[in-house]
Amino acid sequence: MSTDTLTKDLEDEVTSPEGVEPAKGRTVQGHRRLLTRRDRITLGLMAGLPTLLHVALVWVTALASIALAFTTWNGIGFDSIHWVGLQNFRELLTQNPQFWPALEQNVIWFGVLILIPTPLGLFLAVQLDKKIRFSRVYQTAFFLPVVLSMAVIGFIWQLVYNPDTGLINSVIGANAPGHYIDWIGDPDLNLWAILIAASWRHTGYMMILYLAGLKGVDPSLREASALDGANEWQAFKNVTFPVLRPTNTIVLVVTIIEALRAFDLVYVFNGGAEGTELLSILVTNNIIGESSRIGYGSAIAVVLLVVSLVVIIPYLVATFRKERRS
Structure with a gap:
């Protein structure tokens, strides 16, 4: 048998095992x-x-809202839309006495969420990552407020803050006539009362995010730090926390969004009364109502968008640059 004949027989066996030819209309296996x-x-x-x-x-x-920010419109018919340029923004920044207090409240909201519930969520995540007993039960308990809607959370905390029969006033003895503490109606207290309710929910959210981030920490790094004599705090500071940099980016962005879009909880508590004005409340009050000013409300929404982008984009750019260098 010649070499060419032997080579052809071997190719036929490879392409058509056991003598079976490929079906007509089909490509050879692998293609x-x-x-x-x-x-x-x-x-x-x-x-x-x-x-x-x-x-x-x-x-x-979103693009329609940006376009409407430069117009006046009462929401009835498109023929009532009139171009006014930057008039809405000038009025907002110079003539609206509620704008700057509302912006300040949003900044306070962000500061509280990033300084209190975020570290607390990280602490809970680190503890639960140690595989303690009943860790699943604890995770469920702390994450439960995140599952609930903000409206339901508002109703729950309204019962807690009730000046007559509420839990807090009953515990501290402030439910007697003449000694009530109006946690929701007092302008000096209502913002902080609402922030406690918001922090209750935000803690569980941060805990889950950090738990997911901790799963990406290589156990060998912790073992190596332990062999080098590092204590628990040193291992967390020098090994675990640097690995959580992507998670920290997500946490920061989520917290900024939560602080700027805060609306449901405040509206359920007191409808954005004095002491709890937020930019989102101003948007709603100007768009929905008898004297609807959709253009003006859209201008406030654009300012809210710009504020969020000014804070988020530089941080994301700096973070991604560091990751590329490393």
Whole structure:
């Protein structure tokens, strides 16, 4: 048998094992088409429809709000839309006595969330990551407020803060006639009372985020630090916390968003009364109501968007640059 004949027989055995030829119309194994036309149509619908809805409900409405910020419109008919340029922004910054207090309240809201519940959530995550007994039960208990809607949380804390039958006044003895403490109605107290309720929810949120981040810490790094004689705090500071840099970025962005979009809890408590004014409350009060000023409310929403971007974008750029260098 010649060499050419032997080579041809071996190729036939490889391409057609056991003498079976490939079926007509099909490609050889290894080059088989993985997706049929029906599969591509199904995947296109599954990815395309949510994308269209997202663009229509988020991006189109956001761009429309930016455009309306330079107009006056009472919401009745498109013929009542009139271009006014920067007039809404000038009025907002110079003539609205509620704007600067509302912006200050949003800054306070962010400061409290980043300084109190965020470190507390990190502390709980570190403790639960040690595989203590009943850790699943603790995780469920701390995460439960995150599952609840902000409106439900508001109703729960209204019962806690009730000046007559509330838990706090009953414990400290401030529920007697003439000695009531009005946690929700007092302008000097209501913001801090609402922030306690918001921190209760935010702590569980931060705990879950940090627990997910701690799963990415290589156990060998902790073992190496222990062999080098590092105590628990030194191991966390020099090993664990640097690894959590991506998680810290997410936490910061989430906290900023939570502070700027705060609305539900405040509106359930007292509708944004004195002492609890927020930019989101001003947007709602100007857009919804008998004297609807959609253009002016949109201008406030644009300011809210700009504030969030000014804070978030530089931090993200700096973080990503550090990751690329490392």
